[in-house]
Amino acid sequence: MFVCLFFSFVVAQAGKNAETLQPVRHANVADGQRLYAANCAACHGEAGQGAPETTAGFQRPSSFPDFTRCDQTTAELDTAYKAVILHGGPYRGFSQIMPSFSGVFTVQQVGDLVAYLRTFCTNPHWPRGELNLPLALGTEKAYPEDEEVLTGRVNIQKSSGAEFHEIHEQRFGVKNQIEIDTPLMFERPQQNWYGGIGDITFGLKRVMLSSLRTGSILSLQGEVVAPTGNYLRGLGAGTTTFGTFAMFDQLFPTNTFIQFQGGGNLPVDTRKAPQNVFWNTAIGQSFAADHGLGRLWSPMVEFLASRDLVTGAKTDWNVLPEMQVTISHRQHIRGDVGISFPVNDTVGRPRQLMFYILWDWQDGKLTEGW
Template sequence: MKRKFLLLIFLNFGLIFAQQDTTEQVIDFETIKTMNGKQIYETFCAKCHGIDGTGNIPEEIKQSWDVPPPDFTDPYFNTREARKDWYAVIKYGGRVRGLSQTMPAFGDVFSDEQIYDVIEHIKSFVDQKRYPQGELNFIRAHYVTKAYVEQEFLLIPTYTYRVENGHNVNDTKVVLYYANRFSNRFQYEVKLPVQNLKSCVQNTTGIGDLELGLKYAFYDNYKNLSILTAGFEFSLPTGSEAKGFGKGTVVLVPYLAGAKGLGEKIELQGSVKIEAPVNKSKGNPELIYALSTTFILPEGRRGIFPGIELVGTKTLGAEEHTISIVPKIYIALTRRGHLAISIGREFPIYGGSPFKYRYVGFVLWDYVDGGIFSGW
């Protein structure tokens, strides 16, 4: 009964026929068990994805798709997709990751080893060594600078309640953040903060200092789940210093960031940077370091991912040094994981209490993986 069911699936999608001259030969299941990834792809996958992986197939076949077939020769698409996600799609069908429902499930046809062999053949359409792999696209933290070069848009709200000059101050800030990849290992980013300061003596809103950045992933190894990145940011004095929205000078920010996966269940990330005002009268440089741990509990992309973060700030040339911890929850909303929210509460643990309490958060959209209303 199982074989008849599988045979119907193959017939449905026109995938079990190998043409030899004018005679159609049915491939039996014993033969399928001996096939490697390249043979499986060219026999069963190429009809819908193209023998060269480009997705250039006859129009009558393409019309049966609910979305156009992907281009496996696109290096950004090919390398940013983690192998475990492609495994899930091949084994369980496109629906499992919110992708095309035309993509059938092959878990009862091919072994896990064969599926991963097919994936490596698809990956071979691109020089994998030139691009950071999707396995290293770890879950974003709040204070740790992300090491992976990314294509994301975020809204990053922060709410701080503090005492300043004897007055209680409600400080609400929302950073608009945009990042995009270019070349093989580079990323540029733009950050624009909008801030509101409210107390018994003021209630003002304005933009802060515009930040621009460039990042380069100089090392990655998807097999041991590690990546290292160097970057440089600088802020422009676009915010009003008098109103508390800016620093009144250009600030240079070089940094290093790294990440390491411990198996498939724990992600470690860290970064260290120096914020150096060009006008030294505006303040001393600050060393800012952060560490983050995230626990991968769900099997898929959608779910709740708890973690904790540590962030420290040391003023160079002075004694000021503060350390905080941030328990946090990251919630991936879609089956692709491309829409997510995260929230954390920051607690000072060393060097005094510069604020009474602070909440941090963000709303994330990985825009290349789908629209806001797709993948649910």
């Protein structure tokens, strides 16, 4: 029933503000260039790197953009640029030196300007930020991130237990990202709580294909899970595990999206932990206040399947409805909360409350962008 409600909600919202949320299409770059020279170059420089401070007449904020730096610009959404051009810097928690051009330009002209800004980055291989779909609670996304994520899952049924992860994700080069996941586990099988650090994961992600035109991105990840958790206490697998998986994400023109993740885990010592394969799917819809430029809400539902490769094992299914929302004006701090429901094989598999807080640290400090 939850799922039906969710979908009727999604269908009702879909397409409402698809237009502004979408990347710029059918823009006239020559018009954008003309508008830029007349209205922006005095501060941002003819070459997009910023006018000299002596002529610009202001001190550059630390977040002042250099539009030629692909590493800084490609992760930014067209809508983020449109929002700042239309409503001025403070709309996204930037400096008020960046003026509002609301009433000055038409929507088409803002699109033309953004298309022109995009020409300053000349390397087309950087995956575009539009393909950075809302992170789901159970399904890893394909886009490489510069993020700090704090996640939690708490049993709300059966035995008491909770698990928290601090996940550090950092891009390098055009298409790569490393990841370090440190878990903290708490359990109370009988009377007493005990807890400690779990198995730490080191991961490497690489984008294989990405296309803003088709809205698709495909990545591969390899990981090593080190047996840092206490095996005897049940806080770790007690053996090193190698994991590998593929992620494919698709964004549709209505801002509906689907994310797939499939792969396997291969423990070195299969007497301690079984080999396992999994297949995760997240389906969601983003919609934003203020004609697609304001706070972004992304309801999702995930279908999570996992199977241990031992004789007689069942495929465990979970359904996980959730909601992600942007918290800061800059949208670099986001939260997500949902409940994971085991659908079958429910013995020893409790319902869990799941949540995260995410900080895209490339986009600003924790204290900035409010």
